Amino acid sequence: MPQVTPVTPAAAFTGDTAPGDDADHHSGHRERLRGRFLNRGADALEDYELLEMVLFTAIPRCDVKPLAKTLIQAFGDLWGVVNAPAERLRGFKVDRASMNSDVAVATVRIVGAAALRAMQQRVINRPVLASWQALLDYCAAAMAHEPTEQFRLLFLDRKNILIADEVQQRGTVDHTPVYPREVVKRGLELSASAVILVHNHPSGDPTPSRADIEMTKEIVRAAQAVGLAVHDHLIIGKGGKHTSFKAQRLL
Structure with a gap:
């Protein structure tokens, strides 16, 4: 046997x-x-x-x-x-x-x-200024490894509490179509008082392009017409790198 x-x-x-x-x-x-x-x-x-x-x-x-x-x-x-x-x-x-x-x-x-x-839950429904680093960490985690560009909108209420985190558009490796009218429309639907724009550069370099700067100006103009403030535009690179339009005085 x-x-x-x-x-x-x-x-x-x-x-x-x-x-x-x-x-x-x-x-x-x-x-x-x-x-x-x-x-x-x-x-x-x-x-x-x-x-x-x-x-x-x-x-x-x-x-x-x-x-x-x-x-x-x-x-x-x-x-x-x-x-x-x-x-x-x-x-x-x-x-x-x-x-x-x-x-x-x-x-x-x-x-x-x-x-x-879990990272999103650390920032949603919380004051943005009190959790700014957590917000940057979340955006980097969500977008730094994306193979194509995506354009994210972070909407805030009058107390600067983050009330919505939404990806508005997904694009190619070096371009995302953004429509200022859609940004403003969504802000009005949410009764938001402000918005933070966020997009990634799959190349890893968060330096703003001329198109990034012009697109931001168009959104700011459209938002101002309805009383929606644009607090910042963040470009997410790789390795923890990012660019803030507000810090660079581009807003």
């Missing part, structure tokens, strides 16, 4: 494989990472190790460390990975670890979506 090796409860519940599979797993690599995270926090782990832990649940029976490292290298950093388009994530496979499943793609992207939602 052939000998059967029993599966321990730990192996059944941790997602690690039994002895004889990937050495990475049966040596307790996953359990060591979990233990380090629980005992010492996220600062004790490298970015690729945090991504490994995300991938554990989606890819339970093979070594995901090479895949995690490859993804971070491809998308620049951990934030770039968890916010990468689904179609781009699907193209990655290292050895037996593959992103070619809905479970793997959704597991990675839900991390980015949850983090971005």
